[in-house]
Amino acid sequence: MTNSSIPPTMRAWSYKGRGQLADVLNLTSDFTTPSPSNLGPNDVLVKIEYTAFTPSASALISILPNWIHTLPAVPELVLSGTVAALGSNVAAKRPDLTIGARVFGGTSTQLYFKGHGALAEYCPCPEEQLVVIPSSISFRDAAALGGNGVTAVEVLEELGLKKGEKILINGGSGATGTMLVQCARAIVGDSGRVVATCSEGNSEMVKRIGADETIDYRKHDPLHEYLAKEHSETRFDAIADTVGIQDLYTHSPKYLRENGRFVNIGAMHIQSGLQGLFGYIWSLCVNLLWPKILGGTPRWYKMVTATPNQFTLSRSGELAEKGHLTAMIDSEWEMEDVLEAYKKLHSQRAKGTILARIPR
Template sequence: METYQQLAITRFGEPAVLAMQTQTLPALTDAQMLADEQVLADDQVLVKVAYAGVNPIDAKTRAGLGWAAAQNKDNLPWVPGYDIAGEVVACGQAVRRWSVGDRVSGFIGFPLQGGGYSEYVVVPAEQLSSVPASTPLRQAAALPLAGQTAWQALEKAAVNAGDQVLVLAGAGGVGHLAIQLAVARGAKVFASCSAGNADFVRQLGATALDYRQGPLDTQLKDADVLIDLMGGDVGIAALSCVKAGGRVVTVPTITAEQVCEQVRQCGLQAEGMLVTPSVTQNDTMMAMLAAGTLRLHVDAVYPLADGAAAHQAIESGHTRGKIVLAVGSDA
């Protein structure tokens, strides 16, 4: 038996409640032992995780906020993390697509299981995408949840060529991908950001709106679509940028009801969203990364043991692109 490390939420609260814990795993070379110990079902693979993505939902759950926290309050310690990339080290008997040594990434265990902040994780084979040799695993780990959130937000808003689209928090993990995907649809994109991120946002294809230079509605009028990645008062204030009959998709679930009610009072079309894992979407964006038609910016990489610092960074609201944890290797 060998041991491996995980980072777990020991109780709800500040980042310091995250703590390392040790688990045991049967010898990976002993297929019968894996079966006897029920480590793998027939349709599952065991992944040695190289990197795990860090997302705002991880920090909210750790703080005890939202549905995943409510459902897991009696399951602590609980290992968060929905984005992984790494290497297949064992396969269930019915798995045909994957072989030991394959590089994979996936949006896993959403929303109740999590498990990505771990050196090893058992994953249904169908939840994984292949990672091209040219794509760094740290980028592959940063893509799934943020990329699919951006993709599905644009789909819900029915963004088309020629639409004027406002993306709030355009330099963030979801925002910087939403900009590029909207530009690829032929939209004219505007994005709120700080002055320090203006050049970054412009390089992605958007017109930068500095939120510190006054209300956004003094900088943009008549947007067809608002992709609200901030929620709350910030999302509500941005409604005045949207033209009559415009479409609004608000992503933060905690304030979605509040924002949608205000949207309806303004005579706009409103919808909240909870991302749904999609291997097809992940495969498509992975191919775009490999082809250079999608850019994914990793702002910082933290060791797994420094997960508390990663949570502090993502809660600051000032990260550019994505944050990832180096879990098992520097691959």
């Protein structure tokens, strides 16, 4: 099934090789549109309204060897838009995904390696990574929910957060952190406690969306020393680190309960390229494999790289409909201004999700 108005070419940002974003990314108006006839049987072609920027997706441009994926390639993974075409198996599996249906979610790593990304007018996505947008939610908000909202849902599922527990969110004013604060508040309830780090200037906002306490990371550096002093008596049940501070985990027994859980979603620094990748791999190996008897940190640890699926997408949509989750959007950029949007993303000063509006 296909929308007959799909053009043969489209506007898209693309790159032809590894490098720094400003050097390799180019906007073209004649990029070949993914053909409906070439869709996988379980794939959906989406006409994009909004694309959400993610640090991990932009990091791939400076890390991936040219031989590992199809070039030229379109960056980014998370989107909202309308269904333009369906693979042969989709109608039977997903009757909700009809031509013209409003959807949000993202494309897969497999399709990304074939050159397909979300920073374009059209993008193929696996049907299992799309859901219909609730009627009360806009395309704009849905794009934010499909990226950072999904990450927050998955992180808190991994942490097994429960009512009445105490959680630390490191990086509470960022795109993912603002979603985590809201979701955590909804889960732990009035009997629980949400603590978040942020700058002094963002403290009021982070408290407004659900934090009981904020910690100024600039004033209290190193953070782990402050936590050991102030939170050793009533330790945390869970910690979600959106920044990627190794010392926060290494010293966590001083402020994380013995059966506490630690999830890291910010270990690979986006500015560091291959160096950041190798550092991430090293930290992951140490945290997961180094025996506790030989000095390894005696606390549960997991690194999460969230991938949208029907459960996490539907859950983020439900939370938004019920008023427990508001899409926190830092800024919206026109397609021509994508390089400026990336500068804002890499500044690590965004107060929410950064979006690109994909014009008709």
